[in-house]
Amino acid sequence: MPVDPMLQPLVAGFAVEAQEVIQKVTMDLLELEREGLENDALAKIYTRLGRHLHTLKGSASSLGLQDLGDIAHKLEDALAPLKAHTQKMPRPVVDVLLHGLDLFMLRAQAHADGRGDHLPDPAAALAQLVAAAPPPEESAVLPGGAFAQVPPTVASPPPVSTSAAPEVLPSLEPAGESSDAGWRVSANQVTSLMREVERLREVRLRVEERSRELERVSTLLAKQGLLAETAEARTLLSGTGRSLRTDGEETSDVVDALEEGLKAITTRPTRTILDPLQRMVRDLSRQLGKEARLSVVGAEVSLDRRLLEKLQGALVHILRNAVDHGLEMPTEREKAGKHHEGALTLRVEQQGNLLYLEASDDGRGIDLNQVRKAAEKRGLVTAEEAARLNDNQVRDLIFSAGFSTRSDVTDTSGRGVGLDAVRATVESLQGRIEVSSTRGQGTRFVLTLPVDLGSSPVLMVRALEQFVGLPMLAVESTQLARPDMLRVGKRRAHLEYQGQLLPVVDLGARLGLRASSPPAEGQPLLIVQSGGKRVALGVDAVVGDRDLVIRPLPSEVRDVASWQGAATLSRGELLLILRPDWVVTDTEKVTVSAVSRRALVVDDSLTARALHRAMLEAGGFQVHLAASGARALERLQADTYDVVICDLDMEEMDGIELIARVRERKDTRTLPVILVSAHDSAVARERGLSSGADGFLSKRECAAGRLLAEVLDVMSRRGSRA
């Protein structure tokens, strides 16, 4: 069946798009096969399925691919009676529909490759599809007997338009990659392009800075008075400032677009390799008479395309092994008190520049004795060596070349090729693979791989002034604190959540930014889970979700347990990304340290705050920081402190005004306050001390020991006066 030469260039694109639609149809069919779906959900899936099949039919027909149109039509016919009486789709029908889709795709690819002329007669393909229909007793369970009612003749395809092919091609999904429509570029070229985008982002920041400088000059000129001599210069400056701002905004858009584009070129969601595995698991378990369900967590994580391509084969090996060797037959599982359907889980998580890929099953686990015997039999170890190996070493034997516990060769295993290939793939990517297993409970493979490219969904939250990111994978849900759901104890609050009491962790306190306190009504609480533990994490605000590229931290902060990396936000600032496992770990230690002496450092200089903090922590103080007088007053309202160290010269509210406000309040009237200043003059000292400060130090004097001595002295004097 020759394709019109004018349309041939479009067929390749059609095949790629059809592949994407078929993947979606496959996922929907697997969903329909499952138990426990509500009628509403079933109806939605049937509707979507019908739409996708119709799209396939229309697209194929518009390109003159009549055989494909016929197959899609037949599949639509098969679906129609089921759609009318919304219900779970019987497995034999799913089999036939999947088979039909395979047929469709094979023929679509052949057309795309220009082999359409050599395809067998479409009637034979359709007959094959009918032949694969369930036997009458199975189809009889369907209302109307789905396949029994498939009309023997195929409806005529819609007329083919050749004059305006691109227009009539129904819109499928966004175009994928066609092997004919692209360029080959080296990874280095893309990496250097990404570096250039980073530079452009920095240029954009500098443009913004120049714009602010111009504004300052303009303001200064305006302060000189409205002199006619400067009027023209001021007008010119204002105009240039406005243009610069517009240019900055446009550059910002360009940077964002370039970054998005590069991300799309270099990465793709892991879903693209994980979704097809659903079908593989289903077909294999059917073939072996088993039942299995694959759950995927973290499919949204986008990774380097090259890495995904290499990992796909490894994952297929691991899952085939899990179904073949790990999962028991349904009857055996039920006898062991398990659900007849085996559970397979794939979990993808990116932490900094490491990717964790976990594949687990709830099957029979690895029989170490059997592994020992098989390894001996295949000559991988001698009996003596096998006897000396510990359990971990025995488990590692499954990665040896030539290892298999099967004595016979089947379609799926027995050739001794599999896990050694998986390990070789992982090692070729500079990664490692580990296995753990419990007899009767299951097996878990963990692949750890370094990744340079890729992005992960992150939830951005705020604790005081600190914005941080939390991997979405770890966030189960969010809710606002309500008194009736909280159990506030002496040391800790708990949240009642799904019949459990979860410890409430205050993120601000956990990060050492403030003292811990029970959540206020309406405060956002995130249910965070990691490694089987869950906590309710109290934050001050939930900003929103972002898809971010997480970069590793530099060596000076790499060992801080709380952070896994940092990501760049759109304005160029960095967002620290929390480690979920750190968030859920026990916080007892923090609670204990809360009894130490507490100091509040108020300074608008980031480095001055850091220096004061360093000196005071060295003296055993727990230090909280505030970047302004207003923030300091907020902290003083919420927490109690033993001493305040405050900068004299701050914008908005200076140290003198802060002291006045502190002395006004009854609970802080006697709080020791030390003023520090970059101005080392008698006038500044006099001004500071007369404002009610208990001590005054120039920043030059704040050398090691001097600040601490002053703090202790002031506290002791205040104490004796009190």
Place this chain on the structure above:
Amino acid sequence: MKGTPRMVDEALEEETRELLARRAARLREQGESTVEEAVHWIAEFPLGEERYALPLESLRAALPLRMVTPVPLSAPAVIGVLRFQGQVLSALSLASLLGGHGWRQDPAVLLVVDRGDGELCALDCEAIPRPTTLPLAFVEAARARAEGPVVEVFTQDRQLIHLIDPRRLFAQSDVGARHAR
């Protein structure tokens, strides 16, 4: 007739003398420039009341101190992290690294330096550094006497400069986490 050859000889001698003189002058120039090259280029900046310096070869950039994200629970010397040419760098307090040094004005500049191990980091600084030189012999003599990350070098006009050796500074500094894993 005898005079002519003498004159030629004299002329040749004069030419030779000139040639030798030019060569000597060239060599003298080379000698002088060798003396000039025997210097150590530094980036000098104030820290409190004292003058500090970093080897100019370790300095990569001077940036305004902004867009630094604080890192809670990090070591006391860590001010935060920032982006520099696509990399994430730590910004560290030099005064803190030097054991709690007083300062005269709040740092407004970050110096991006090569730590000596190929990695970059940023150190805070009160003012943009001034490129200048120290006699290499003085630097070498001071280095031979000192073992720590800061060597005291006197300039020819008897000014004291604290010259920082980044490699030694970062090798001895504990800039890990307060709650390291």
